[in-house]
Amino acid sequence: MKKFSKVAALATFLSASVSAGALHAQTAEVLHWWTSGSEQAALAEVRSAFEAQGGTWVDTPIAGGGNARAAAVNRMLGGDPATVFQFSIGQQLRELADQGLLANVNAVAEEEDWDNKLPPLIVKAAKYDGDYIAAPINIHGENWMFFNKAALEKAGVEVPKSWPEFIEAAKKLGDAGVIPIGLGGQPWQERIMFNSVLLGVGGRDFYAKIYSTLDDDLLASDTMRKVFETFAALKPFVDESSPGRNWNEATNMVIRGDAAFQFMGDWAKGEIIAGGVEPGTTVGCAFAPAIDTAYIMTVDAFAFSAIADDDAIAAQQKMAHVMLEPDVQIAFNKKKGSIPARLDVPADSFDACAQMAIATLQDKKTHLVSTGLFGVPSAVSGAIDDSISNFWNSADMSPEEGQEQFRQAISYAK
């Protein structure tokens, strides 16, 4: 009893500094899919900050994003929602909001001026009808190119800046006995590489237009043809065992020097660190070759169930506050391998790759987001994955056919 009142007193004391003051210990059940070592370590930073401010954290980890999302939705429909749950921002979350199943965290967001501190595209994605339905905790980048410096030296090539240069370099690497591209042949990884080519060949405006409008004429345009031609030209640079390979195995190929390049999101840094290498040293990072600089952002976010209980609401507000606190942002993102969602957080304690990303994002023109965050329904992004993967793995499909199939898949799924 005594212990409880102490906690309550502490909570009251601390929450006085937060907008949502509550008198009781605020309990938040947090449902998430972060079960790997680095993910857990990162989330533990949020947890300890939340508990230090008087909250009680009930951890519900569920392995696998799909499983965790299904569990979150099922529990909501069953009337026993988790207070806070990890979810992908996008069309699905909007659908939940549309059904009135979500709470908003506008009070915290307004007080802390999220509108101006988060990248505008992410603000837009996290809002539904003007309400913040999710708290974005970080920014991952998807258009990274990791490379093994020793392998490049062996073949005598520089880090390529454009796709034609890349193809030249890849040929030399192949001659030198190095696998030019370490690719995990799973649809989502193939899509990440495709998007890098799309951005690199078409440019950032083209990329943004394609995914924000899904316009038929753009999909049938000559620029898109060039994208498919470049993508097809990469096929010979992948080793035979690529199909089905996991992304971290491909990362390890680059770490070992068996493969020269990998196109992957910056979560690969976690694997590089786990392999005993500091990102930016023997394994370097650069943006994928492109005609202009851009950063394809994707975010991890937490959403809040609509619960008619003052304690739970206070806990949700506190969670939103904690997640975007500068100290938590730094501690969390260093462990997660991402960069802070807030662009006003000091960058100097991050690794070289992350610093580069943070510096790049200061220019708003570089802001791009992954397909889902453009509000593309998961049906369409699924169809996109299918058609890219089908094209990539097909031995006899021409770039023209690939482009046409891509266009059709999108128009059927729309």
Next chain:
Amino acid sequence: MAEPAQGALKPSHDGRRRWRPQWTAKMALIPAMTITIVCFYGFIIWTFVISLTRSRLLPVYKFTGFDQYIRLFANERWWTAMQNLAIHGCLFIGGCVVFGYLLAILIDRGIKAEGMFRTIFMLPLSMSFIVTGVIWQWVMNPGLGLQDAVRELGWTTFEFNWIVRQDRSIYTLAIAGVWQQVGLCMALFLAGLRNIDPNIWKASRVDGIPVWRVYFHIVTPMMRTVFFTVFILMSAIVMKAFDLVVALTGGGPGFSSDLPARFVVDHILNRQELGLGAAGAFVLLCTVIAVISPYIHFELRKERGGRGH
């Protein structure tokens, strides 16, 4: 079904006694019947209803007619999956029946160390499809499996890369599937063979009929019911094949080794296409009924007719 009817026909003075066995039997059946009706037929109907709506993440009852079916039939991946189901079904069932029967015959011919072979062939069955899939994924991976091993032995042009080829990946499913299930088929066939009247063998030996002809023309037709059982068991495995493809190829490369069950689960759980997934599930059900029911009907009628004589 036959027993309560007989009970009811029993001559009895006491009406309650005649009524009781039927009543208790029905009582005992109620839970099972409720579960069947609700969970099986109820959910089939619900799935069909959902397939007529535009539901995405959550069930939404805004009806759009057969829109989802139109979308489904325009979907290239769906047709690949259906075609794969046909290929995989034929190869898998055919492979299990042929190899299972041959193994059973070999063992039945009085092979040495019968018990050991039986155990070896049955062992894969103790593994789940997930494990089978992972094992065969390693074996068939060109970089670290069979191809690599043979090449290291000196045959450097040896190729076995089906799992990474779009036009061959579906066949790898049948290889792994047959490997796992052939033991069960063998055991069933062996049980059937052991039930064959030894007098038939004696008679055929007296008549000087070659062994293969006895198997082909006499024993095999007598094993009809066993073949039927094996066919039904294996078809059920084919229709619900999901874990094997997930573990072995992940439906890839591309979606070349996708199966309808995986298509449905993927669309319902990962793509929030509840309506489309439900339409796929319903079409799958109709296909299964269309393919299997004539055979079941044919077999059962034959059996009933046979018993009558």
